[in-house]
Every structure is written in C-alpha cells, then in structure tokens.
Amino acid sequence: xxxxxxxxxxxxxxxxxxxxxxxxxxxxxxxxxxxxxxxxxxxxxxxxxxxxxxxxxxxxxxxxxxxxxxxxxxxxxxxxxxxxxxxxxxxxxxxxxxxxxxxxxxxxxxxxxxxxxxxxxxxxxxxxxxxxxxxxxxxxxxxxxxxxxxxxxxxxxxxxxxxxxxxxxxxxxxxxxxxxx
Amino acid sequence: xxxxxxxxxxxxxxxxxxxxxxxxxxxxxxxxxxxxxxxxxxxxxxxxxxxxxxxxxxxxxxxxxxxxxxxxxxxxxxxxxxxxxxxxxxxxxxxxxxxxxxxxxxxxxxxxxxxxxxxxxxxxxxxxxxxxxxxxxxxxxxxxxxxxxxxxxxxxxxxxxxxxxxxxxxxxxxxxxxxxxxxxxxxxxxxxxxxxxxxxxxxxxxxxxxxxxxxxxxxxxxxxxxxxxxxxxxxxxxxxxxxxxxxxxxxxxxxxxxxxxxxxxxxxxxxxxxxxxxxxxxxxxxxxxxxxxxxxxxxxxxxxxxxxxxxxxxxxxxxxxxxxxxxxxxxxxxxxxxxxxxxxxxxxxxxxxxxxxxxxxxxxxxxxxxxxxxxxxxxxxxxxxxxxxxxxxxxxxxxxxxxxxxxxxxxxxxxxxxxxxxxxxxxxxxxxxxxxxxxxxxxxxxxxxxxxxxxxxxxxxxxxxxxxxxxxxxxxxxxxxxxxxxxxxxxxxxxxxxxxxxxxxxxxxxxxxxxxxxxxxxxxxxxxxxxxxxxxxxxxxx
Ligand SMILES: [Cu+2]
Ligand SMILES: [Cu+2]
Numbered sequence: 001x002x003x004x005x006x007x008x009x010x011x012x013x014x015x016x017x018x019x020x021x022x023x024x025x026x027x028x029x030x031x032x033x034x035x036x037x038x039x040x041x042x043x044x045x046x047x048x049x050x051x052x053x054x055x056x057x058x059x060x061x062x063x064x065x066x067x068x069x070x071x072x073x074x075x076x077x078x079x080x081x082x083x084x085x086x087x088x089x090x091x092x093x094x095x096x097x098x099x100x101x102x103x104x105x106x107x108x109x110x111x112x113x114x115x116x117x118x119x120x121x122x123x124x125x126x127x128x129x130x131x132x133x134x135x136x137x138x139x140x141x142x143x144x145x146x147x148x149x150x151x152x153x154x155x156x157x158x159x160x161x162x163x164x165x166x167x168x169x170x171x172x173x174x175x176x177x178x179x180x181x
Numbered sequence: 182x183x184x185x186x187x188x189x190x191x192x193x194x195x196x197x198x199x200x201x202x203x204x205x206x207x208x209x210x211x212x213x214x215x216x217x218x219x220x221x222x223x224x225x226x227x228x229x230x231x232x233x234x235x236x237x238x239x240x241x242x243x244x245x246x247x248x249x250x251x252x253x254x255x256x257x258x259x260x261x262x263x264x265x266x267x268x269x270x271x272x273x274x275x276x277x278x279x280x281x282x283x284x285x286x287x288x289x290x291x292x293x294x295x296x297x298x299x300x301x302x303x304x305x306x307x308x309x310x311x312x313x314x315x316x317x318x319x320x321x322x323x324x325x326x327x328x329x330x331x332x333x334x335x336x337x338x339x340x341x342x343x344x345x346x347x348x349x350x351x352x353x354x355x356x357x358x359x360x361x362x363x364x365x366x367x368x369x370x371x372x373x374x375x376x377x378x379x380x381x382x383x384x385x386x387x388x389x390x391x392x393x394x395x396x397x398x399x400x401x402x403x404x405x406x407x408x409x410x411x412x413x414x415x416x417x418x419x420x421x422x423x424x425x426x427x428x429x430x431x432x433x434x435x436x437x438x439x440x441x442x443x444x445x446x447x448x449x450x451x452x453x454x455x456x457x458x459x460x461x462x463x464x465x466x467x468x469x470x471x472x473x474x475x476x477x478x479x480x481x482x483x484x485x486x487x488x489x490x491x492x493x494x495x496x497x498x499x500x501x502x503x504x505x506x507x508x509x510x511x512x513x514x515x516x517x518x519x520x521x522x523x524x525x526x527x528x529x530x531x532x533x534x535x536x537x538x539x540x541x542x543x544x545x546x547x548x549x550x551x552x553x554x555x556x557x558x559x560x561x562x563x564x565x566x567x568x569x570x571x572x573x574x575x576x577x578x579x580x581x582x583x584x585x586x587x588x589x590x591x592x593x594x595x596x597x598x599x600x601x602x603x604x605x606x607x608x609x610x611x612x613x614x615x616x617x618x619x620x621x622x623x624x625x626x627x628x629x630x631x632x633x634x635x636x637x638x639x640x641x642x643x644x645x646x647x648x649x650x651x652x653x654x655x656x657x658x659x660x661x662x663x664x665x666x667x668x669x670x671x672x673x674x675x676x677x678x679x680x681x682x683x684x685x686x687x688x689x690x691x692x693x694x695x696x697x698x699x700x701x702x703x704x705x706x707x708x709x710x711x712x713x714x715x716x717x718x719x720x721x722x723x
Binding site: 011 | 224225228231293295301302383384424427447448449450451452454455458462466467469470473478485527533535536537539541606607609610615616619622711712717719
C-alpha cells in the first residue's frame with residue numbers, strides 16, 4: 001500500500017486546518033455570546049465579606065435579607081446560605097424585571113441554583129456571589145443547594161416565587177416577602 | 182514473560198480490586214437516590230460511600246493502573262530492564278499504605294468530605310496524609326519513567342524514543358506538573374488545618390489551587406487510552422500508525438494545554454473576576470485540538486488496516502476490521518462514547534452555557550461517560566492485551582472479553598444518558614435523597630429507573646471483567662507461545678525533530694503558560710487578602 005510521505009503530510013495539514021477553523025468558530029460564538037449578548041458567568045468582579053461577622057453587621061444581617069426594591073428601583077434579593085438552610089426559605093420576585101441576587105455564606109461552601117432557569121452560582125465563604133437575571137414565568141420554583149456542605153445537605157432547599165408585576169407589592173421600606181400559604 | 186511481571190500485576194490487581202469494590206458502592210448510591218427504598222440508606226452512609234467511590238475510582242484505580250501500565254511500556258517498548266525496580270516497589274508500598282489509610286479513615290466516618298474535599302469542611306488529617314502518600318508513590322513512578330527514557334536515549338543517540346514510551350513519559354511529566362496544585366493545597370493549607378495548627382483558611386485560594394489539578398488530572402487518566410489508540414489498536418488490526426509525528430504533537434499538546442485551563446471549573450465561583458475566567462476559557466477551546474487530531478490519525482491508521490484486509494469503497498474498510506479483537510472493539514466503542522462525551526464537554530466549557538449545567542447531574546453524567554466510558558473501557562482492553570505477557574497464558578475466551586466490553590458500553594450509555602437529561606432539567610448533584618412527592622421532581626422516576634438498570638449492567642460487566650482476568654491465572658500454560666508485545670510501526674519512520682523527542686522546551690512553555698494563567702489568580706489572595714473561613718471538622722461528633 002503506497003501512501004507517500006507528502007500525501008500524509010498534506011492530508012494532516014488539511015484536517016488540522018479544518019479543526020482549528022472549527023475551534024476558532026466555536027470560540028467566536030462564545031465570545032459573541034459573552035460580549036455581544038452579555039451571557040457571562042456570575043460575579044463579574046471580586047467582592048468580599050467576612051463570614052464570621054456577616055450576621056452582626058452589614059447588608060447580610062437578618063433584618064436585611066429577602067427581596068428589597070432599592071432606592072434606585074433595582075430589585076435585589078439577599079440570601080444567606082448556611083448549614084443547612086437558606087435564609088429566607090422563600091424569595092419573592094416580580095416577573096419580567098431585572099433581579100439581582102446577592103448571596104453569602106457564614107460557614108462552608110454551598111451552591112445555589114433555581115430550577116428551570118440559568119441562575120447558578122457557587123457560594124464561597126469570604127466572597128459575595130452575584131447573579132443578575134429576569135424571570136419569564138410566574139410560579140414557585142425550587143432553589144436547592146447544589147454543593148455538598150455536610151450531612152444535612154440533601155435537605156437544604158428553598159423556593160423562589162415569581163409573581164406578576166401587578167402582584168408584586170413591596171411595603172413602605174421596599175421589602176417584599178412570600179405571602180404565608 | 183516479563184522481568185517485572187510481579188511488580189506490574191501487583192499494581193494492576195490493586196487498581197482493579199479498588200474498582201470492583203467501588204462500583205458496588207456506586208450502584209448502591211444510585212439506589213439510595215432513586216425513588217425505590219434502599220437498605221442502609223442514611224445521609225451518613227450515603228456521603229461516606231460517595232467519598233469512598235470517588236477516591237477509589239479517581240485516585241486508586243487510575244493511579245495504580247497508570248503506574249503498572251507505565252512499567253509495562255518501559256520494559257516492552259524500550260526492550261530493556263526497568264531501572265531501579267526496588268524503588269518501584271517502594272512507590273507501590275507507599276501507595277498501598279496511603280490507600281489503606283484513606284479506606285480506614287473514610288469507613289470510620291471521619292473523612293466524609295467527598296473526594297474533592299472542599300475546605301473549610303475538614304476531615305481527619307490521616308485521610309489527607311493517605312492521599313499524599315499515594316501521590317508521593319506516583320512521583321517515584323514519574324522519576325523512574327524519566328530515568329528509563331533518558332537511559333534509552335543515552336544508549337541510542339539520535340534515535341526517536343518509541344512512541345509508547347514517549348507518551349508514557351509525557352504523562353509522567355504532565356502528572357508532576359498537575360499534582361503541584363493539589364499538593365500545595367494539602368501541604369500548606371488543608372493538612373495544617375486538619376491537625377488544628379490553623380483555625381481558618383482562605384477558601385478561594387484552596388479552590389484555585391485545586392482547580393490547577395482538576396483538569397489535567399483527567400488527561401493523566403486518559404493518556405493510557407490514547408497510547409492504546411495510537412500504538413496498540415492499529416497493530417492488532419494489522420495496520421500501520423498513519424503518522425508518528427502527529428501522535429507526538431498530540432501528546433505534547435495534552436501536556437501544554439491540559440494545565441493552564443483549570444479555572445474553567447470555577448466559572449460559577451465568586452472568587453475570580455471575569456478576566457482570568459475568560460483567559461482560561463480561550464485556552465480551554467484549544468484542548469479540543471489534540472483529541473480532534475487523534476480521531477483523524479487513529480481513523481487513518483485503522484483505514485490502512487481495513488484496506489490491507491481487503492476492505493473497499495468509502496466505508497468498506499470499517500467492516501473489514503477485525504472486530505473480534507477485543508482491543509479493536511474497545512477502540513470503536515470508546516470512540517462512540519467520546520463523541521457524546523466530547524459534545525458534552527463543549528457545553529461545559531462554553532462560558533455562559535456552563536450556568537445551565539454546573540453542578541447538575543449533567544456533570545456527573547459527563548465524567549462518567551468520558552472517564553468511566555471512553556477511558557476505563559480501554560483500561561479493560563489494555564489489560565486483556567497485556568495479561569498474556571504478564572502471565573504467559575493465552576486468554577481462555579475472547580468471546581467473554583467481547584461480551585464484557587459490550588455490556589460495559591451499553592451499561593454506561595444507559596446509565597449516563599438519563600443523567601444528562603435530568604441534569605439539563607435541573608437535577609442537582611451530590612444529594613442523598615430527593616423528595617419524589619414534589620411534582621417538580623416526581624417525573625424523574627422513569628429516568629432514575631433507566632439509569633439504575635445501566636448501573637446494574639455495569640456491575641455485572643465489572644464482575645465479568647474480574648472473572649476474565651482471574652481466568653488467565655487459572656488457565657494452564659498454553660501450548661502455543663504467547664507472541665511478544667509489539668507496538669504499531671509508523672507508515673514512515675525517521676525525521677522526528679529533536680524537540681519532539683524530549684520535553685525540555687515543552688516544560689519551559691508550560692511554565693510560561695502557567696505563570697500567565699495562574700500567577701495572578703493565586704497572587705490575588707495575597708493582594709486582596711479575603712476574609713478567612715473557620716475550619717469545620719467532620720471527624721468529631723458534636
Ligand atoms: Cu449543601
Ligand atoms: Cu476541566
């Protein structure tokens with residue numbers, strides 16, 4: 001069987017060119033998605049918080065957790081993930097509105113995701129995780145912890161309640177909570 | 182028979198003993214997570230089992246198989262005795278003592294931190310000491326591979342190191358680089374915390390150091406499979422290696438691109454900003470290249486074999502291949518799973534799309550398919566191929582070997598396709614029990630049942646594998662002599678550039694890339710000085 005060295009080299013060059021082109025196309029698609037369509041991972045810049053003191057001072061004190069419409073009109077949901085519960089266990093947000101989640105942990109690593117959405121982030125003690133999103137459908141969605149955080153990890157589960165804009169009624173301080181069932 | 186048969190068999194049997202135990206645990210874990218009531222189900226037992234399963238498969242099966250196979254290649258491909266066999270036994274002893282320490286600490290319930298041991302959850306220090314001993318044992322192997330290759334080069338000046346050995350040494354070099362990250366994490370942060378010498382840790386830094394190891398370790402695991410693709414499959418099919426040069430470029434590319442990309446495991450983490458995540462994302466796209474080159478060269482080599490065997494037309498050569506040869510069959514099955522696994526990998530690395538699947542069952546499915554499927558099936562086939570050389574006995578039945586390989590591939594697809602789907606739909610990872618009464622979850626039941634069937638098939642296949650290996654030892658010495666081990670010869674030999682016959686310039690390149698990719702992400706911890714997190718010990722009942 002005669003295949004000379006030149007034809008081997010030629011076939012390889014062709015294949016390598018095709019594969020490098022394919023990889024470059026893939027890269028271009030990803031770069032377009034991130035720069036053009038702003039589809040990027042959460043927590044674009046670094047923000048730290050002391051896990052030992054976050055419950056006594058600062059934005060993650062208990063009274064400040066949950067959904068709040070800030071003075072500028074931005075909807076922010078602050079959550080503390082701790083062994084083995086979310087605080088609060090239910091977060092209410094308006095439909096079709098930009099929402100920012102700010103999440104911190106006082107103990108170990110946790111993870112947060114909201115089923116049926118692209119909301120997904122690790123929560124690493126020492127740092128603030130931030131996810132911006134917009135919910136399309138109303139209803140209750142599961143928000144489990146997705147990183148092993150100890151023996152009670154499987155029970156660590158919360159909900160996000162998406163309500164129509166008209167039904168989203170923050171109080172005088174801009175706070176909104178899930179109505180008791 | 183080989184001079185070092187006993188050494189190699191000791192490594193491989195230890196690897197497969199760990200595998201046999203771990204796969205039973207894996208099936209039990211699936212049962213616990215499923216809607217069907219399982220015996221002994223509790224959080225304590227489940228996470229203990231996950232820790233044992235992951236450590237045994239990821240650290241024991243792989244490391245000992247790779248070491249044993251490396252010693253085999255060094256002796257057969259170089260046709261000369263292994264240097265310092267006593268040191269090799271020292272490495273083995275260190276490794277087995279370390280592995281036993283891991284087993285003892287895990288099953289005493291004092292190391293339930295999973296095989297990724299993310300701080301500040303902290304196990305008993307002896308769990309980490311056990312892991313370090315396994316790694317140090319493997320470093321001895323790395324040194325022996327380097328010495329063996331250097332010795333051969335000294336005695337054969339100007340000649341190209343046989344490809345199988347070049348690739349094995351590339352893996353040794355890769356492993357030395359890879360383990361730096363996790364070794365730094367364990368020695369400087371985790372072990373001092375576990376002994377109680379420090380009370381708090383920089384969690385972001387531990388994750389960064391672990392990510393250094395996390396991607397390249399997978400290449401450490403898969404390089405033996407690629408060695409079999411390039412040097413064993415074409416030989417058994419009766420063909421030639423299409424291009425020795427391309428093969429070397431692929432192995433060097435694994436070494437270079439496997440390392441500076443680990444931050445892609447931290448896309449969803451808050452301790453790194455967009456900048457370095459995107460730098461490493463770009464480098465990650467490049468890691469697809471060596472695998473794509475391999476697909477071409479291996480297919481071209483197999484085509485030569487098929488045509489020499491009389492195959493005609495565009496695809497007639499495929500049918501003409503000797504699929505009865507277990508290693509040829511395994512190569513086909515492995516490539517099949519590689520398509521699915523590779524596609525899944527592209528989704529994972531895609532910066533934004535990663536959010537869709539991060540820490541869901543999709544990820545578990547992905548690494549089971551690509552490692553448990555594409556790679557481990559080649560560990561089986563390699564074992565079938567080298568066991569006659571280690572024992573001096575021919576296989577009693579190739580049919581049983583083929584049945585084992587088929588059942589493994591079918592089992593792995595049945596197990597992991599439902600996991601992919603559930604993960605895409607949001608099933609999250611690392612959970613002992615789900616609430617199947619929740620309507621958001623109840624529809625999972627048939628998919629969980631299907632993957633459980635896959636798990637049962639895999640356990641059956643694993644036992645058949647161990648049976649097949651044991652039957653070599655039971656068989657009488659065969660009348661026909663075992664043919665010597667030959668690796669595939671390249672279509673055209675000679676002309677290997679010096680750069681592709683050693684690792685000096687590639688090591689320099691790795692160093693440059695690692696500084697570019699990791700210097701800032703690591704230094705950041707010392708510049709920003711993030712608050713530390715208090716150590717949470719799991720080895721004390723409280
Ligand atoms: Cu958790
Ligand atoms: Cu990776």
